[in-house]
Ligand SMILES: Nc1ncnc2c1ncn2[C@@H]1O[C@H](COP(=O)(O)OP(=O)(O)O)[C@@H](O)[C@H]1O
């Protein structure tokens with residue numbers, strides 16, 4: 001019977017052409033859309049990770065209590081030995097230490113009288129040891145004037161503050177703050193470049209300083225506030241990371257409030273919620289997709305069903321039950337749905353693949369470079385996306401036929417049969 | 423009673439319409455024996471198709487009894503009715519109603535797919551039926567490539583392939599010219615004689631009437647005469 005049904009479908013173009021076109025169009029759009037969204041979400045995760053959260057972050061328990069205030073005085077004192085242990089234990093990460101602090105930048109004349117002052121937010125990271133953090137903060141892309149710090153004492157300043165304080169590149173300024181244990185801190189710094197962060201809090205007065213400079217300024221030798229871990233593979237899987245952080249915390253976290261605590265990306269900045277919302281949106285989209293396509297196919301199924309009443313009539317006369325005919329229609333739609341969805345996957349792949357390689361450069365559309373946002377959005381193709389598109393394609397086909405097919409039941413057998421006489 | 427294929431007593435059929443019920447068949451009392459070659463004859467609208475549909479378990483009567491091969495039509499579940507049709511009844515229609523996407527062979531094979539038969543058994547039965555109707559050279563043709571007479575022969579082959587006890591033929595010659603009509607009537611008569619298959623026609627075609635051994639005249643849903651020709 002099955003090969004009879006298959007033959008029936010493929011010898012009658014009107015039976016398969018429209019549904020297959022609709023399903024494959026829908027599925028390919030779905031692939032494209034989902035891969036675009038996934039790419040966007042992943043870019044967002046990456047942005048957050050680079051700029052703020054890492055894929056994981058290790059802080060002291062005390063620091064974590066007040067983490068939004070960035071209390072560097074509750075950070076790690078010299079923890080280089082522990083860090084070396086973690087580095088060998090978790091080779092899948094690149095590690096970077098950071099300190100965020102508040103300070104005052106003071107421009108004085110030759111006599112030491114203050115000419116202008118600005119409140120600044122210091123962002124201390126490893127600028128000289130390698131380019132990981134330079135890439136993380138997109139410093140090359142967001143530099144406005146000057147160059148990157150190469151020597152101790154050289155800092156970058158927000159371009160806006162730089163203009164407001166009427167500074168010159170190479171100006172030497174005094175940085176005033178407080179050390180980790182609360183005494184007065186001061187350091188001489190040279191403005192070597194400016195940055196447009198693209199992030200209001202930092203454009204209002206951010207400075208970027210090498211980690212070693214900050215350690216000596218804040219008197220925390222070998223210490224840091226946050227230790228960020230960046231996955232080398234760049235594919236963040238929340239479940240796996242959660243397992244990893246739990247294991248880490250079980251092992252290293254103690255009653256001591258200065259013991260380390262590992263946070264996952266989704267533990268921070270409400271990102272867990274965003275990840276959840278994304279999954280939810282995907283699910284909703286699949287359902288809406290099934291519904292819309294199902295309705296379209298329902299209609300087309302009704303149309304082709306009317307054309308086939310004669311066939312149904314004769315099959316009833318030959319001795320099929322309505323149920324049996326209905327099931328054979330469902331089977332037909334399963335075949336059509338499968339083929340349409342496969343074609344859709346292929347088309348979707350063809351549309352999305354180039355964008356996953358070359359991406360869409362948003363800076364062409366007037367978006368300026370910022371530290372947080374990436375300019376190029378890429379689609380991200382994955383097995384998950386193929387499945388999330390394939391299954392709705394089949395479901396829509398089944399739904400459409402299941403609805404259209406009920407027309408058989410609505411007619412009396414002898415009436416269905418009457419169509420024969422016309 | 424054993425040789426009675428169909429027994430109809432005090433049967434009537436009403437169709438609900440806008441202004442109350444319409445009585446399409448009124449108080450019918452008829453029976454058909456095995457091996458009959460009989461016809462229900464009457465003008466258009468007299469109730470011939472309605473009668474065949476009820477005998478064929480595609481519809482059911484409003485009142486009275488209709489027994490086909492011992493089964494009371496009204497009491498059959500849809501599965502039982504489908505079973506009765508697939509095992510014991512063959513249908514032939516005015517329009518040939520072949521499935522256009524299938525070949526002649528496949529059209530004739532179709533009824534056998536509902537019965538549990540092996541491919542070999544099916545092949546044998548299909549070839550046999552096509553031979554009876556002189557269609558062996560058209561096996562691979564599609565209905566659209568055939569003439570009206572050929573199509574109707576395929577439809578007869580499809581009705582005969584499972585060798586049913588009873589074939590119901592609703593105006594089978596209405597769309598055929600004289601030559602083709604006589605040809606298929608000859609064939610059906612032959613099958614009736616050789617296989618003992620019973621035929622009930624509905625018709626108002628004189629050519630068919632001439633072939634019938636028994637003529638039941640129907641006017642406005644009522645049987646007005648029932649004549650069996652002497653052999
Ligand atoms: N489903 C139906 N609903 C209402 N009236 C019907 C229905 N089927 C048949 N009729 C009526 O019953 C009468 C007999 O129809 P039918 O059996 O098709 O006649 P015939 O086959 O002799 O031309 C006609 O008047 C027809 O209009």
Ligand SMILES: [Mg+2]
Nearest residue numbers: 470471472592
């Ligand atoms: Mg009729």
